[in-house]
Amino acid sequence: MSQVFYSKDHEWVVLGDDGLATIGITDHAQNALGDIVFVELPEPGRNVAAGEPCAVVESVKAASDVYAPLTGTVAETNQAIIDEPALVNSAAESGGWFFKLRLADAAAVSSLLDRAGYDEFLSTLA
Amino acid sequence: MSAADLLGVVLQKTPLDALHRRLGARMVEFAGYEMPLQYAGIMAEHNACRASAALFDVSHMGQVEIADAARFERLVPGDILGLKPGRQRYTLLLNEAGGIIDDLMVANLGPHLQLVLNAGRKEIDVAHIRGHGLNVVTHFDRALLAVQGPKAVDVLPEGAGLKFMDAAELQIAGIPCVVTRSGYTGEDGFEIGCPGTSGEALAELLLARGAVPAGLGARDSLRLEAGLCLYGNDIGEQTSPVAAGLNFALSKKRLAAGHFIGSAAVNAALAEGTPQKLVGIRLDGRAPARAHAEIRVGGELVGEVTSGCFAPSLNAPIALGYVRADLAEPGALLDLIVRDKPLPGVVTALPFIPHNYVR
Missing domain, CATH: 3.30.70.1400 (Aminomethyltransferase beta-barrel domains)
Structure with a gap:
């Protein structure tokens, strides 16, 4: 199984064999957001910089930005969460992925956290 | 830590604070109080109120x-x-x-x-x-509970003799209560005031009788579907x-x-x-427009959203907002500006869903 990396903005990243990075929000993030009712995803072909807001999730009550955890070009988006936003709640770290990036620099994943590092980061949040 | 903690603001707690925490509520600051935003989730709590009975702590009022x-x-x-x-x-x-x-x-x-x-x-x-x-006698230490939903009267059979907007002093399990048949959800239901020291016992009783705990998140989506104004959002000193x-x-x-x-x-x-009137607006698509979103027609600014959410009972986004009076008739087409993009909406008669009061 591929290693999963995490950002402090609560995104997860998996590097696939096809060289694309699949990106979604963490289970912690979906739980904090609550019932997700709408997702807006970036257009394929868009170039995004690490830290740039590039997707939006709306819960019943509020809108939240999703940030690009790494720099790259959007290669693919997940139509399933457009059709069924609740999938982000039920399968945040699997079928509820957001988009795939062709990374500008695959080595940049080393700037992200591993699971233990992310768990430690979560434990610092009130 | 919440922003209020960092600012050194001491938040007040309602008499049900310990119960909220036992029930696993996610607490938020509201009007100077620590209040439950949600327990199981806004959608489930909203639906429980429309289908059965929900219990809200509104002791901050x-x-x-x-x-x-x-x-x-x-x-x-x-x-x-x-x-x-x-x-x-x-x-x-x-x-x-x-x-x-x-x-x-x-x-x-x-x-x-x-x-x-x-x-x-x-x-x-x-x-x-x-x-x-x-002369005003304040009872800010009292508890106020709202039981709302079509099964509210099953949760509070003591209130069965009341009709919508009746009020009575009743004993509930020996607790002296002021009960009104009213609420803020559009559903049948009761608001029950009692001494703060009895609030938790009363809440436990109503939960044991089948009410589902619900927080401010569901309270907001319920009242918005019911077309009821929220002070500070939809009405104020300038309104x-x-x-x-x-x-x-x-x-x-x-x-x-x-x-x-x-x-x-x-x-x-x-x-x-x-010059302006408050209207209900239904949006196309699924993206909600929130408070302060601009309302435009043909590019011209004609108003502003004051409340907006995704309406669980309609499976669609809805909003309240002020528009130029000539656009305040049901059927008028508007653009609500969300993230710099116009979302089409239509002025809709209020309430968005019919009230279900027992008159």
Whole structure:
């Protein structure tokens, strides 16, 4: 199984064999957001910089930005969460992925956290 | 830590605080109180209220007593002297300009009137009322619980004898309560005031009888679907009740007599109309427009959203907002600007879903 990396903005990243990075929000993030009712995803072909807001999730009550955890070009988006936003709640770290990036620099994943590092980061949040 | 903690603001707790934490509530700051935003989730709690019965802690709202109905009537546009014992009415504290200081419930309990004031306005209201020579007895330490939903009467059979907007002092499991058949969800239901020290026992009883705990998140989506204004969002000191569509709270008799603060301005607004009106808006698609989103027609700015959410019962986004009066008719097409993009919406008669009161 591929290693999963995490950002402090609560995104997860998996590097696939096809060289694309699949990106979604963490289970912690979906739980904090609550019932997700709408997702807006970036257009394929868009170039995004690490830290740039590039997707939006709306819960019943509020809108939240999703940030690009790494720099790259959007290669693919997940139509399933457009059709069924609740999938982000039920399968945040699997079928509820957001988009795939062709990374500008695959080595940049080393700037992200591993699971233990992310768990430690979560434990610092009130 | 919350922002309020960092600012050194000490948040108040309701008498049900320990219960919320036992039930796993996600707590948030609201009007100076730590309040439950949600327990199981806003959607589930919302649906429980529409299908069965939900229990809300609204102890942050201000319960006060006043005895002098004649003098109180001078501060509001409603018929207070005509409010019979055992009845409740929605009314408004107005300023001289006809703006809304607060919206509130007033119940005639016989020897005195009971008011239920918005949490964020209660201190201002009490000062305003006292400033006009009335004696106000505050009971801010009391608990106030709302049981709302089509099965509310199964949860509170003691209240079965009440009809919509009735009020009575009842014993519930030996706890002395003030019960009104009313609420803020559009559903049948009750609001139950009791001594703060009995609040948790009463809440536990209502939960044991099948009510589902629900937080402020569901309360907001429920009231918005029901087309009910939220003070601070949809109405405020700059808002005319005529612009807000609250004409039902304006007594014809009292308007004609004119003996209340703000009467001249309210009568003028009724005669001349207001430049803007509050409307319900249904949006195409699934993206909600939130408070402060611009409303445009053909690119021209014509208004602003004051409340918006995704409506679980409609499976669609809805909003309340003020628009230019000529656009306030159902069917008018509007663009709501969200993230710099126009989302098409249509002015829709309120409420968004029918009220389900037991009259």
